[in-house]
Amino acid sequence: MSDPIGSTGTTGSAPAGPLASRLTQSIKSTAGSLVSSVQPAENELTRWRRTFDKFAKEEREGKKYLSPSQFIDAIAPTDEGFSRIRREQYSILFRVADSAKRGIVSFEDFVVFETLLKRPDADYQLAFQVFDVDASGSIDFDEFKAVLSANTAASGIPFDFDCSWMKLYVGKRGGRHVLGYHEFTQLIKGYQGERLRQAFHFFDKDSDGYINPDEFQRIIIEIAGHKLSDSVLDRLPTLCTMNPGKKISYSEVIAFHNIIREMDAVERIINHAVRKSKDGRIDVSDFLNEAAGSMRYGMFTPMEADIIWHFASRGGVGSSQRLALQDFQALLDAKWQPPHIAVAPETTAKASFFGELAQSTYNFVQGGIAGGLGAFAVYPIDLVKTRLQNQRSTVVGEVLYRNAFDCVKKVYSNEGGVRAFYRGVWPQLVGVAPEKAIKLTVNELVRKKATDPETGRITLLSEILAGGSAGGCQVFVTNPLEIVKIRLQMAGEITRAGGGGAVPHGAVHVIKQLGLVGLYKGATACLCRDVPFSMIYFTSYAHLKKDVFHEGKRGKVLSFGELLLAAGIAGMPAAYLTTPADVVKTRLQSQARAGQTVYKGVIDGFRKILQEEGVKALYKGGIARVIRSSPQFAVTLAAYELLHKHFPYPFAPQELTAPRPTRAIAQDISRIRARNALRILLDCSSRFGMVDGQAAAKGVASLPAVLRA
Incomplete structure (x- = not known):
């Protein structure tokens, strides 16, 4: 009959003669009892049919079949990095599925094979069927010896099958007994240890240990x-x-x-x-x-x-x-690859400098896009926050808005509907791109420099400093942007207070009116707000991802929803705790009306607000600020990370070491059992299923005559 144990060939004519009939009957009987004992659910049959149809390309008499290669595509697991099983070694399992030995697998064969894989001991069941050459339901000494001999001969390291260890399982010559399934599982599990002992003894010629x-x-x-x-x-x-x-x-x-x-x-x-x-x-x-x-x-x-x-x-x-x-x-990791250096160190250093510059520029652009999306999404909330923070309560009846809802209602009714909520949005979008880009890029750059390249660890102090650096650098862009935005957001209120005669001016008019020095009015207050905000925000965000959502644990990659939630939660304490600085900054940068207090600077602003309005005034618009900042940074950071993920820097150098496939990727348990069956066989010999024709022939020749029929 065609070689059932050693060679990689899987095609051939169906077995003939009494053995073939007995073999086919035994397989059908085993398959029938197996299917009846582990009956597949209807949805499983649908899934198996879908898998079969996806890979089956072989057609005979109007029916689809899986060839050996197609069968391997259908059942071999992917993305596992802790063993190096060669693709062609899965042909061993093809010989189990190909019960009729036709060199093809029908859908019925595939269902039987998949049903077998549902068993919790499927790995040992498959290994047993590889050794049970005559499909008798038991394995005798000659079968075990023939299969192993065929697959270990190429190593050149002999194995003594007449050893005392083997006799413990099958008895002595003349009184040997066959092994049932459970006895076989213990035999195959202990074989590697005996193989190791005999191999050491084979090389230890002088027995010195x-x-x-x-x-x-x-x-x-x-x-x-x-x-x-x-x-x-x-x-x-x-x-x-x-x-x-x-x-x-x-x-x-x-x-x-x-x-x-x-x-x-x-x-x-x-x-x-x-x-x-x-x-x-x-x-x-x-x-x-x-x-x-x-x-x-x-x-x-x-x-x-x-x-x-x-x-x-x-x-x-x-x-x-x-x-x-x-x-x-x-x-x-069995698939680990060593670092590879392709160019000279001096060339690498030069390329590294320009490469990092180009990548930082690319990240800067992505940060700008993400920042624009975040700013546009929450701009109406920001307008309400600004109006609430700027209103003074020193004169009875001067308070225009009782709360955020009242502010929304009055802006909508008195200033032109929905469009009023987006007054000043274009300067905001033009300015927010570099602002958010600077913040995100600087934070990422400082974190990268402060992270241990070997452990991937970064200290808490370094995280805080990275966030603070990002917040400090952005003020150069933020302050002019903020003061123009605030003047434009207050324009409708000032126009209405003046009786409607004044016409609100645009951003260009505000910039000309303020001049270069005026654009940086309140910069100190801006620093007092943005530096601690970024310290709290980026540190909280990193730890929420790592400690709460477990990013990176077992290779976990956060979903968009998890990124959004982490970024949103991190923004809440950062926004509220920095509200006092934001209130002072808003007062300094807005255009005071007649009778309103004028502030000389940050300290003077804090002092006068406390004296005139109390501590509560420093937290005006705090809730609105949380409602605005939290979703804004959630959208910004989630968008930034998604842009990084789906549009990575195209010229980034490859990782020095090949990334390890993660076990966290969901795998069909059936595929895992198929792989584990091969691992059991490969523990006998790493060449199992890969022996050449000569070794296979020797293995078959050692079989009893009835098995070679």
Whole structure:
């Protein structure tokens, strides 16, 4: 019959003879009982049909079928970075699904296969079917030996199937028994350990308990090559440098194998320890302490921890070395790629300067667009806030607006309807682009410079300073913009107070009237408002994203709604707590009418407002300011991040290391089980399913005659 175990070929004629009949009947019986025991829901059948139709391109007699390549496209999981399973190795599973051995999979076959994947032990079920060559429901010694021999022969490292370990499972020659499913699962789980022991013994010719570094490398590549990155595989021989003898002991081999086998636990412990660390770095003692505190029993020995540090530090001296999470990625991620330097350092430095300048300009433009969107969205609220803050209450009956709602009603009724709420909006939009662009760009630039490139950490003080720098830099643009906007927003009120005879002037008239020096009237108050606002705002925003919405945790990317909510919440305390400075700034920049108090400066403004109107006056328009600033910055920052995401800088250099695919991406559990089945097989040999024709032929030849029929 066609090779069922070793070669990568999957096509061929249907099996003939008594064996074929018995095999087909057994498969149909197994499939029937499986479907009846795990009956798929109607919506699952619809989903499977949709998947099948999407990939099935092979047609025979008017019916669609999946070829081996199409089947792999349909069932292979994507975006997993912790093992390197070759695409063609999924053809092993194709041979399980192709029950009739026709080289194609029908929809009925696909449903049976998908139903099998629904089982919680689907990974071991699939592995069992690979070894159960005659589909008898049990595996005998010859089947087990033939399948493994075919797939391990290429390694050149023999395995003694007549060993005492094997006899514990199947008995001695002449009295061997077959293995049922549950016995097989324990056998295949323990095989790798015995394979490791025998491989070490094979290379330890003089039985001194040591092997050469290159021999250790061959062993690990054979049994765990799919679990480690090329960087770690290339550096496996360096394990000998941990001891003076320049050889590798059996203890070290076992320790390294335990690290590989428990890699998920290693990663979890490292992540937890790094999160608890103040500087984002940990040493061996931190690792062992976290392991002891988070697990019921000590899983990792000091030798194993030292080996982890050896490979994470790339042979660095001393296990006391403090490492960042980034240092462990080469060990934790099988698809990790080392940094690559393409040009000379001096060329890189020059290119880096102009590249950063161009990227900052690009970010500046995006910040301007985002700022304009945010400003336009909340401009009517800003007008109401300005009117409320500017009205004085020193004279009885002078208060024009009782509250924000009253202000909205009177502006709408007396000043021309909806258009009145957008008086002065164009200068605001023209000015807000550079204002918000400066704020966003400076904050991002300072944060980037203050962030540890290895740990990705930034101190709270640096975050506050980054926000303050952004707020201080924007005043150069903000102050002229604000004073023109305030004069225009108050124009309708002044015109109405003057009996309607005066005609409100535009922005150009206000600028000419104020002059260059006048445009910066109230700049100190503007600084007093914008610097603390940005300190509070950007720091709160960053921590809301990280600590409340868990951005970056397990690769999580925030949705637009989460970004909007984080930005909106961050704006509330920032807006309200800086209202007093905003009130003083508004009073200084607005045009005082006859009989109203004139303020000489910021301190004088605070003092006179407190004396004449009390503390409450300093928080006039505070709620309106929260209502305006919170959504404005929510829209601005959410838009800015979305622009960054969907329209990234097109000439940005590639990351130095390949980004690690995240496990947070939702995966169909069936796809994960299919992958895990292959991992069980690859733990026997990293070449499983990739053997050449000669090795496959030897494997088949070792089968009993009835199985080679």
